[in-house]
Amino acid sequence: MLSPKTKLVSVVHTSNSLGTINPVKDIIRLAHEKNIPVFVDAAQGIVHSTIDVQDLDCDFLSFSGHKVFSPTGIGVLYGKAELLEAMPPYQGGGEMISSVKFEKTTYNEIPYKFEAGTPNIADVIGMGAGLNYFSSIDQKGAHAHEKALLKYAEEKLSAIEGVRLIGTAKEKASVVSFVIDGLNAMDVGMYLDTLGIAVRTGQHCTEPVMDRFCIPGTIRASFLFYNTFAEIDTLTEGVKKAIKLLKG
């Protein structure tokens, strides 16, 4: 894939449908050997891993605010200064210009040159609070707890007859995607809804992944540090009840 025609490598840090954590550091190294910049989509990874952009040496990285206890509709785009400085603004408007003359318009410094017009001030403050909160918790402890929850959930769910886990990579975020023989994922999800259990169902906007596994969709539960082992027991019981009801 890394050919002379490759302009940019764009890769997800963590798969939303399977939980797989990609070896992004290796990918970045290989791309950089050929002078290809790398963009990392960390929307799913940001909350489950400790990400250090300098250690990864990625050129760009983005994530959504709502994945880290912040408002919706706002996010972060990180870029290396020299790349951002070389890039032209994509949009014009207030605050992105430092001087306007007939002969020449000078753009403001980064990041302002990319922030045309009146910004979404309230959500920026909201995201600041969200990120401060996330930085204040013991992330190592949180991730260890999530790992333990994942292991427990995988054990409990795979012990149920007819349940098959999809995505069993060695490096995984605390996301468990599964299918149940003969059952439609949405039917199961809607039943779990009635029990107050929140899961996501369907193709998770990753149809090629679903095609790769020859499945129409999965049921996906994801865990964070505030989840408990008892909640996984509730999920497991819910899945058993769903099978009983739906298989009639």
Place this chain on the structure above:
Amino acid sequence: MSIEELEKSIVEDFELFDEWAERYQYIIELGQKLPPLDDKYKVDENKIKGCQSSVWLHAYSENGKVFFEADSDSTFVKGEIALLINVLSGQDPKDIVDTDLKFIDAIGLRQHIAVTRANGLASMIKQMKLYALALNSKQSA
């Protein structure tokens, strides 16, 4: 019975259940009882594809009325199909085009299906109405 009368009887059936969980189970039971669609109709041109489930819808007319048969890989969607067929199949095409199917909101179907689980109920109704519209214009032509 007219579409409105059939809708009224569905709403009355659902009033027996207080909780959404019971209504969900009832819809699942309806889905489990829906007669399967003949495999020859399970072709791509009859398919309404969605992220969460697929539906095959077959329509035909007889003596000026429109009849529907359908199937899905989701039992819940089959339950919805059973309700729609109950109300719309065998009706006059003009009545199908004109109805706004108030029973769907009355039984709480729309409120209880999360946007992320949008299961093609709207596309199913649209497709049924399109069939009726096509048959209606064919008849009046």
